[in-house]
Amino acid sequence: MASGTVPARMLRVARWWPPLFALWMLFVGDWSWLIGVWGAAMAFIAAVGAELVVAQGLLDVRGRWRWCRELGPATLAVLTDFGIVVRVLATCVATGRREAGTFLHDAGASGRGPEPAGRRAWTTLIATWSPNSYVLDISPDSGRRLIHDLRPHRSSERPS
Structure with missing residues (x-):
């Protein structure tokens, strides 16, 4: 899989972020501003990691x-x-x-x-x-x- 341009990669990271943030909130089961900030940061880190793994061709994310x-x-x-x-x-x-x-x-x-x-x-x-x-x-x-x-x-x- 080609690595793609920087804007395309940022768009893919932006697509990974909402479901990962939602999963964070679901697993935590509580809401406060601190939990929200940590969730946003962890979802961003996970989204960047997911994009790097997919860009290297180590995992195919198409639905099976x-x-x-x-x-x-x-x-x-x-x-x-x-x-x-x-x-x-x-x-x-x-x-x-x-x-x-x-x-x-x-x-x-x-x-x-x-x-x-x-x-x-x-x-x-x-x-x-x-x-x-x-x-x-x-x-x-x-x-x-x-x-x-x-x-x-x-x-x-x-x-x-």
Whole structure:
């Protein structure tokens, strides 16, 4: 991707800023002038960072709407896994034993370039919503994923 002219890059940064500022305010959940100023500054820094990553061709920001099909199963896994985690914690409290969890390897999205990098980022984000499963790493070369499950449950790892 070409780096573009300075005004074009500034316009792209200006397009990144409003959603990033809105996300800041959503996550903070509070409003004051100081929080607003920090949010504006952090959104600007994130927007410049996003523009630099996209300009270097490290990530393709075009929408991949077909990936959104994974949101439903991932949301259902969050609810199911909440029950799994509560059951494991209750058992640990009742018996006085710790549950260590399990590391799993499996194969998946490999490849170099912006789209495979975006796919790995999306997979890591969505699969880590679940309280039972955490994606530690996805290899760009082989596509192998390192996942930690408190209690192995395949639907917890989706879309991983």
